Amino acid sequence: MKTVTVSGVRGYLLLFSHMRAYTSLLGHIVGSHAEITGYSEMHLRLRDQRALHKLAQQVARRSQKNYRGRYVFDKLLHNHLDTRRKVLRRNDVYPLIMVRHPKETIESILRLKARFIDHPGVAEQYYLQRLQQLRQVVQWCDGECLFIQGEALVDQTDRVLEKITQWLQLESPLNSQYDRFQHTGKRRLGDSSEHIFAGKVLPMEARKRDDQDALDLDLGEISGAVAAYEAFLAFISGEVAADKTVFT
Secondary structure (H helix, E strand, C coil): CCCCCCCCCEEEEEEECCCCCHHHHHHCCCCCHCEEEEECCCCCCCHHHHHHHHHCCCCCCCCCCCCCCCEEEEEECCCCCCECCHCCCCCCCCEEEEECHHHHHHHHHHCCCCHCCCCHHHHHHHHHHHHHHHHHHHHHHCCCCCEEHHHHHHHHHHHHHHHHHHHHCCCCCCCCCCCCCCCCCCCCCCCCCHHHHHHHCHHHHHHHHCCCCCCCHHHHHHEEEEHHHHHHHHHHHCCCCCHEEEEC
């Protein structure tokens, strides 16, 4: 794709989450919509308007889809990819926060060796540090964000997609079926499991059935992460308006 400018961007849909929280699934769903460009993680620090311009350009190139009149989507899953307060408070930035229960999250990280993590303690530390950073994101945008429990995307798909459709004021609804893209399933570029190739949201029962070799951590092994998760949900309930949340 030729060099693009970003004067016609409708807005920036930024998904703040952690690894193995169904973020690739959501990215593919929104990236398949006619009014949204982007589906994967661009690994950029979003510190000012220039960084947002760079994001729009790179997203357009990777997705091979113009940005004009569309939202630009990116997801941020790691603390070193910090986003400044002034970016989060922009009128054209739409922060979406999504977290998943730590047991399934950490089991999934270990099963796929995401970011080469193969020890429960290391995975738990990543999760704890990420929740702390997500708390700061919510505070910096003054609670003006949308929050979704990751499990709800699978268990309550229609409700979640309707909520995002209304939030972004899309002309047509988001659909649970999605496209495959050039980098779908590639390691270090999102979900590399077989589930992402389905082209639709698989029910939780099918996912568990396919993951026959899944780990089964004892909650006592990750008690710190469980406590942090419960505290985070309580924090969200107090900081984000009820009509901007989707709990399971």
